[in-house]
Amino acid sequence: MEPLAAGLKGVPFPQPRKARAGCPHDSRRDASATRGMLESYFEARVRILFIGDIFGRPGRIIVKEKLPSLVETYSVDLVIANGENSAAGFGITPPLAEELFELGIDVITTGNHIWDKREIIDFFQMADGNAHSPSRRLLRPANFAADLPGRGVYEGCKGKVPYGVINLQGRVFMASNDDPFRVADQLINGLQAKVILVDMHAEATSEKISLGWYLDGRVTAVVGTHTHVPTADERVLPNGTAYITDVGMTGPYDGVIGVKKELVVGKFLNNMPVRFEPASGDVRLCAVVIECDETTGRARSIERVMV
Ligand code: FE2
Numbered sequence: 001m002e003p004l005a006a007g008l009k010g011v012p013f014p015q016p017r018k019a020r021a022g023c024p025h026d027s028r029r030d031a032s033a034t035r036g037m038l039e040s041y042f043e044a045r046v047r048i049l050f051i052g053d054i055f056g057r058p059g060r061i062i063v064k065e066k067l068p069s070l071v072e073t074y075s076v077d078l079v080i081a082n083g084e085n086s087a088a089g090f091g092i093t094p095p096l097a098e099e100l101f102e103l104g105i106d107v108i109t110t111g112n113h114i115w116d117k118r119e120i121i122d123f124f125q126m127a128d129g130n131a132h133s134p135s136r137r138l139l140r141p142a143n144f145a146a147d148l149p150g151r152g153v154y155e156g157c158k159g160k161v162p163y164g165v166i167n168l169q170g171r172v173f174m175a176s177n178d179d180p181f182r183v184a185d186q187l188i189n190g191l192q193a194k195v196i197l198v199d200m201h202a203e204a205t206s207e208k209i210s211l212g213w214y215l216d217g218r219v220t221a222v223v224g225t226h227t228h229v230p231t232a233d234e235r236v237l238p239n240g241t242a243y244i245t246d247v248g249m250t251g252p253y254d255g256v257i258g259v260k261k262e263l264v265v266g267k268f269l270n271n272m273p274v275r276f277e278p279a280s281g282d283v284r285l286c287a288v289v290i291e292c293d294e295t296t297g298r299a300r301s302i303e304r305v306m307v
Contacts, residue, residue, distance in 0.1 A: 046161055046195055046294045050223050051081035052286040055251025055258035056088045056278035062285045064103055066307050074289045078158045082225040084110035089258050089278050091116025094123040097138050107137045107154055109167040111201030111226055114140040124150035132156050141169035143178040153187045161294045162193035170202025181214055188218055194297030201226045205245050212243035220292045220299050223247050228257035230286050240298030248286030255279025
């Protein structure tokens with residue numbers, strides 16, 4: 001990792017004053033060296049925008065409205081989003097997946113709601129023979145049973161930069177799955193790309209933080225999803241993996257994790273069956289921007305975004 005960039009959370013490029021400090025005796029060589037360093041820095045730079053759980057129509061609309069300006073503002077190279085709640089909070093349909101891809105999202109991750117819309121099974125099975133089709137760029141957790149439809153890992157290129165995306169699901173307070181730690185080991189060993197993002201879709205903060213430490217130095221980023229509440233613990237771990245426990249929801253915050261608040265409060269009060277409906281107010285887009293070195297895959301910074 002570039003020591004200059006390590007830990008500079010939210011700072012997108014090296015500070016000129018620090019770059020010049022190593023050559024105090026020759027201002028021309030100093031300027032040339034600095035320019036060369038900055039050029040190589042920018043040439044090797046990859047910026048990933050990861051958008052937290054897109055919830056229902058409000059979430060899809062704000063992605064449509066804000067994604068172009070976010071890509072421009074942050075000079076984003078690669079866009080990944082969790083879309084498991086994009087169909088009114090429960091699952092994702094083939095047309096909605098296509099819609100999100102058309103907005104500029106390169107890979108969609110999911111989680112425990114992936115099977116809520118049964119037609120997504122057919123979508124997964126459309127991937128025959130094309131390793132980069134939309135069906136292959138929609139992921140389900142890799143540590144689900146291996147013979148289920150879909151896959152939990154994708155490897156492709158954006159421009160000339162190879163990258164990989166791994167989708168995992170936690171086991172604490174969630175349905176029984178295979179071990180996400182050991183599945184991550186296997187998948188990372190099978191990837192050629194240096195730039196690797198892991199979406200850890202999990203309930204327990206301890207499980208997500210543990211995976212971050214476990215994969216530190218082996219992947220570019222471990223980002224948490226599922227709880228829909230953004231956490232303020234984003235950082236680059238010592239060996240170069242960007243980490244955040246939960247990116248937060250992209251959807252209506254005038255509710256309870258995306259659902260109309262009166263329905264959820266009522267459920268807690270009387271425990272009677274209730275059909276959850278999406279909330280609509282206070283819509284926000286939550287994301288992180290991760291900058292890394294494409295040659296090593298090591299993260300330089302991670303910055304939270306809420307618009
Ligand atoms: Fe979830």
